[in-house]
Amino acid sequence: MAGIHRNAEPCVLHLRPHWELRIMIELAFLACLSAEPEICEDKAMQFADLSVMTCMMGAQPQLAQWQSEHPGWVVQRWSCRSMPAGRST
Numbered sequence: 001m002a003g004i005h006r007n008a009e010p011c012v013l014h015l016r017p018h019w020e021l022r023i024m025i026e027l028a029f030l031a032c033l034s035a036e037p038e039i040c041e042d043k044a045m046q047f048a049d050l051s052v053m054t055c056m057m058g059a060q061p062q063l064a065q066w067q068s069e070h071p072g073w074v075v076q077r078w079s080c081r082s083m084p085a086g087r088s089t
Contacts, residue, residue, distance in 0.1 A: 026082075027062060028043070029043050029075050030077050030078070031043050031076070037074070052080045
């Protein structure tokens with residue numbers, strides 16, 4: 001079975017004072033069609049300079065807004081995670 005291989009990027013650690021670090025937080029969620037719950041898509045929203053805890057506390061209103069803007073879709077599960085600034089999913 002053939003797999004998908006990504007080019008590995010070298011791991012470089014740049015030490016900076018904590019106040020200069022820009023952390024991105026991703027609110028990742030699974031959205032499924034309400035009429036066909038077996039059809040689902042992975043979705044994500046990114047936020048700058050938030051903590052994971054802040055994301056977790058503010059996720060439900062964000063997801064409710066997304067769901068109201070996307071009728072016919074239901075959010076099944078979600079999680080918050082940190083990611084390096086400049087990386088998008």
